[in-house]
Amino acid sequence: MTDRETLSRMSTGIPGLDEVLGGGLLNGEAYLVRGGPGTGKTTLGAHFLTAGVHEGESVLWITLGEPEVKLHRHTKRQGFQLDGVTILDLSPTAEVFAETSPYNIFASPDVERDPITQQIIDRIDALQPSRVFIDSMTQLRYLSTDAFQFRKQTLAFLRFLTDRGSTIVVTSEGTPEVPDHDLQFMCDGVLTLTNTAAGRSVCVSKFRGSHFRPGEHTIRLGPEGMIVFPRLIPETQRREFVSEPLSSGVPELDELLHGGLEQGTISIITGPTGAGKTTLGLQFIKEAAGRGIHAAMYSFEEGVDTLTARCESINIPIGAMVERGTLSLNQVEPLRYTPDEFAHQVRHAVEDQGCRIVMIDSISGYSLAMHGRDLVTHLHALSIYLKSRGITVLLISEVEMIMGEFRATDVGVSYLADNVVFLRHLEINGEMRKAIGVLKKRAGNFERTLRELQITRYGLKVGEPLTGLRSILSGTPEFIDPE
Missing domain, CATH: 3.40.50.300 (P-loop containing nucleotide triphosphate hydrolases)
Structure with missing residues (x-):
């Protein structure tokens, strides 16, 4: 200069x-x-x-x-x-x-x-x-x-x-x-x-x-x-940071991810409606809050009151986190904001409030704020800006297909992700169940099997690997006969 x-x-x-x-x-x-x-x-x-x-x-x-x-x-x-x-x-x-x-x-x-x-x-x-x-x-x-x-x-x-x-x-x-x-x-x-x-x-x-x-x-x-x-132009905002793993607080889930999610990475949590995407993201935030790490969540779809009540019922005390100042919970009306205005809010949380985790729920809700603009371009700029400052980014992505052909996302942003965690509905013996798996993890290895996921009043419960089933990604798995 x-x-x-x-x-x-x-x-x-x-x-x-x-x-x-x-x-x-x-x-x-x-x-x-x-x-x-x-x-x-x-x-x-x-x-x-x-x-x-x-x-x-x-x-x-x-x-x-x-x-x-x-x-x-x-x-x-x-x-x-x-x-x-x-x-x-x-x-x-x-x-x-x-x-x-x-x-x-x-x-x-x-x-x-x-x-x-x-x-x-x-x-x-x-x-x-x-x-x-x-x-x-x-x-x-x-x-x-x-x-x-x-x-x-x-x-x-x-x-x-x-x-x-x-x-x-x-x-x-x-x-x-x-x-x-x-x-x-x-x-x-x-x-x-x-x-x-x-x-x-x-x-x-x-x-x-x-x-x-x-x-x-x-x-x-x-x-x-x-x-x-x-x-937002990410290149002008780059900062040095030290990457550390972020645990979920659920041992079996950490096993699936070989330790958790690394700081300064972008993670897409994807799946159909009702699979538990938001709950999974908040589980990571809950564990981070216990370590004094400040997070910011931007909800484009679910109201704050509904979200708070639902999480309290499954042992994710987001109300207490908000009171302690470890969670900034923001309900966003997408039609009121442009991408620049929303990016300004996120920058304020990161640069002025010391936020270290940002969760956007969801990409489809965020897309409404585009007003016809290119979703991928703006989401890319925002995500890369956050990543360059060592922020752990959680992007919730909803896919339309409940069962059938597997797709990571519906909007073509999976290239952004360092980690892709997917959730699926399963039909086993006429009963609806959920499964969780990892599709991608750039910073390390991960478990290639799928595990059953349950959302209980005590919190998330992740089971043992589902090794006795095949065609799980189709949504209608079949049992494998032992030889």
Whole structure:
């Protein structure tokens, strides 16, 4: 990282956006924030300026469309206090409607300097602002005589501000009819805000002299203004860790796994509905809690109250674990979150709360949060991020087939797994029973046989290897006649 990147950064006032930008904006440069109506351009500018006020800086808001009284009213609803923000209101007044002279912010080279232009110069010279927000440059385009004149005057305007050490954020409402490509070329950075049926997002397409995080990043607008949830890139989060085995607390299950699951691995627990996948995952968490290891469970399907009551009845006291702080139990409504927002929650648990085990129940529930996005891509990024930090990951995967042809998962993510533990329903002599086996274990050996699994009021019970049966994976095993 260069000295310029470490010493000359300026926060946008939005922590997530600063992360996307590699630490913030570079001082003394001009940035374009573009997007349609209602995408959050003005909100971003309010964050940018109030962050400067908080740092004791002189800041200036030049408004060309919305009058000052409305700015105060609208920003107050989002929790902003504009005390300390100087506002230069250049929006057209009611009197302009009755005037016959043209309303022009830029002076023609053939006439005396326009009074409005002089207002800008006088205010800049008096304030010497470190931050300037101009909302919006689209208004200036409509006031210019032609595209060449607009480009020439805008370049001169930005140069006038940057020569005085100001960092500038300007907005634009580019449309197919009136594009803003020229502004994108003129500015040192370009941030595009969008608002679609899939949600709000920000994308950085240009950032001179600095790295940035590519792709679309989720935005939420609310009472606290704008929140940005950066898209997870695992390579930027890698940490060193020492891998240790995680026991299940059930001796026969540990025998099946030759010791348990290793720290910093991804395990998929797969099987049909009702086979005991969630219970099995919580058994590992219960044992870890006894050793003081903090875990976080994200339930996309089963409610917290139902889950707590069910686990208490089979000797998995998750209520007590929550009270002791060894388990963070989170019920997630998938349709309310994007992948970036959910990843942000998980990062908070890992980086701020010291979580060492993460359980996602289930992959099919998580897929609802994709809103049409690629499930495998986002699950890959999240899982690899957790693995790189030494987190033990438990992914619950439900397969549709209760019996019949065996499949590890229905969504094509088994390649991610270091360990695959599968559960099956069996029909033996007209009775429904369960079996457990290990399909894959990268970090060591495992038992190749299957064992019967029972869920009792005393907890999980794993039996001896089912060596007297064949065709177990079909769900309808047959007894082997001894010879």
